[in-house]
Amino acid sequence: xxxxxxxxxxxxxxxxxLVLKGINLTVPKGSLVAIMGLSGCGKTTxxxxxxxxxxxxxGSVRVAGQELNHMNEAQLxxxxxQVGMLFQFGALFTxxxxxxxxAFQMREHTRLPESMIRDLTLMKLNAVGLRGVQSLMPAELxxxxxxxxxxxxxxxxxxxxxxxxxxFTGLDPISLGAIGRLIRQLNDALGATSVLVTHxxxxxxxxxxxxxxVSDGVIVAQGTPEEIHASTLPFVHQFVWGEADGPLPxxxxxxxxxxxxxxxxxxx
Amino acid sequence: MKGTWGxxxxxxxxxxxxxxxxxxxxxxxxxxxxxxxxTSFRRFGLVIREIYFAGVQSLIIILVSGLFVGMVLGLQGxxxxxxxxxxxxxxxxxxxxxxxxxxxVVSALLFASRAGSAITAEIGLMKATEQLSAMEMMAVxxxxxxxxxxxxxGVFSLPVLATLFVAMGIMGGFLVTVIxxxxxxxxxxxxxxxxxxxxxxxVNGMIKSIVFGVAVSAIATFEGYEAPPTAEGVSGATTRTxxxxxLAILALDLLLTAFMMKGWN
Numbered sequence: 001x002x003x004x005x006x007x008x009x010x011x012x013x014x015x016x017x018l019v020l021k022g023i024n025l026t027v028p029k030g031s032l033v034a035i036m037g038l039s040g041c042g043k044t045t046x047x048x049x050x051x052x053x054x055x056x057x058x059g060s061v062r063v064a065g066q067e068l069n070h071m072n073e074a075q076l077x078x079x080x081x082q083v084g085m086l087f088q089f090g091a092l093f094t095x096x097x098x099x100x101x102x103a104f105q106m107r108e109h110t111r112l113p114e115s116m117i118r119d120l121t122l123m124k125l126n127a128v129g130l131r132g133v134q135s136l137m138p139a140e141l142x143x144x145x146x147x148x149x150x151x152x153x154x155x156x157x158x159x160x161x162x163x164x165x166x167x168f169t170g171l172d173p174i175s176l177g178a179i180g181r182l183i184r185q186l187n188d189a190l191g192a193t194s195v196l197v198t199h200x201x202x203x204x205x206x207x208x209x210x211x212x213x214v215s216d217g218v219i220v221a222q223g224t225p226e227e228i229h230a231s232t233l234p235f236v237h238q239f240v241w242g243e244a245d246g247p248l249p250x251x252x253x254x255x256x257x258x259x260x261x262x263x264x265x266x267x268x
Numbered sequence: 269m270k271g272t273w274g275x276x277x278x279x280x281x282x283x284x285x286x287x288x289x290x291x292x293x294x295x296x297x298x299x300x301x302x303x304x305x306x307t308s309f310r311r312f313g314l315v316i317r318e319i320y321f322a323g324v325q326s327l328i329i330i331l332v333s334g335l336f337v338g339m340v341l342g343l344q345g346x347x348x349x350x351x352x353x354x355x356x357x358x359x360x361x362x363x364x365x366x367x368x369x370x371x372x373v374v375s376a377l378l379f380a381s382r383a384g385s386a387i388t389a390e391i392g393l394m395k396a397t398e399q400l401s402a403m404e405m406m407a408v409x410x411x412x413x414x415x416x417x418x419x420x421x422g423v424f425s426l427p428v429l430a431t432l433f434v435a436m437g438i439m440g441g442f443l444v445t446v447i448x449x450x451x452x453x454x455x456x457x458x459x460x461x462x463x464x465x466x467x468x469x470x471v472n473g474m475i476k477s478i479v480f481g482v483a484v485s486a487i488a489t490f491e492g493y494e495a496p497p498t499a500e501g502v503s504g505a506t507t508r509t510x511x512x513x514x515l516a517i518l519a520l521d522l523l524l525t526a527f528m529m530k531g532w533n
Contacts, residue, residue, distance in 0.1 A: 051405050053401060053404060077409065078407070080404070080405055080406070081407045083405065085402070087398045087401065087402055088398075089397070089398070091397060091398035091399050091401065091402035092399075093399055093403075094393075094399070104406065105407075105408075108406070108407075108408050109407065109408075153406075163405075
């Protein structure tokens, strides 16, 4: 099987703190893979490593067969032309209109005539249902609309790999469902490979092909949505069904209650 | 006591090292800007846009300030020179003060507060809202597309603004001394014309404002690009731009003036 992304024995950290420890992960071409885990478990870091925005401390990250750690700046930028990324809050350029945001990459990387750029941009906006807002500025869009425009922008040059960072955060149920369906449709229509970082279990289970669970910097579970659904692993069970009790602690480690509140706490 | 001295000395040493490190970082950043300046010159429209934002939008504050500074110089100069019976030389005083010192320095200080802080805030906010990361992921280098045009926009704008500041200042001096205080108009202009040297006064003033333009633009873009991606981080970076630019302008002015003095003797 050909892999669009292949990560082997990856270690990464900030300063002395190791965030990812010995990660092994593959994303087959044409598939839609989700990486799930609690906030702060290293999901977004993993996504940034795939985009070459961060470099592995140890181990290898290969995208389309190319080792990112060995690339110079020019090679990295050349690789990124094949990658589209949707940021958590869209990251639209606030000084450009919706149309100019989507046309940005075409103008930067191609020599297409403006008339063709116009048609392609409108087609991309049409695919996300927002051809009608082409002249608006990002500040005039709702959160869901901004996310959809950002999706049109991320797919402007028909990338081979699309990275989604928390695409469902802060969306109403209707926008959430629409974005979920769009992610699947865009992946299939473009023949692309997609990696989705999220903690929205229910929505992503409907659309993805495979799921990796990350906790405390390591992959603790993986499988197809059906396998995950049927899993009896305590971690997966707690995460999928949103249970308060389980191996994932709700409280961040800290001093005991007695140390913070004194003896009265124990007597109350 | 010994401990207090040691602590004080360590603080001075730490602060000095931090300042030197910061200056080094700005210089390295300037090198990176220059390395990525090709895009700015190939697509000069990007620089023109920044000249509009940094230069054209600073016009009002520069012109009004220039006018007032010139008027005050005229008043002060007239009063002092009158006691020596040479009030006709007030035009020379106004012109030389503006061309050699006040024009480049005050316009650079105003530029740092008006445009420099805006550049820092804009780049800092672009970073905080992941726009720079998004650009990187679109295989577009933010140093080439965002930072470099803003840098060159500032460098090209400041000498023009300084020239307009000087021109308005001279007009202000003329208004106060010739129109209000009835100094002879012919003497005002002819003495100015005779005393002002193109190379030593006009060109040197221009060199100063180019150097200040490079310093302010480099500091403003650096602070924005390196700002922590938080509201507090961006506000701190904006403040640092104004403070560091102002100190850099004054220090560079001293240095440049010392070199240029040779030519004035």
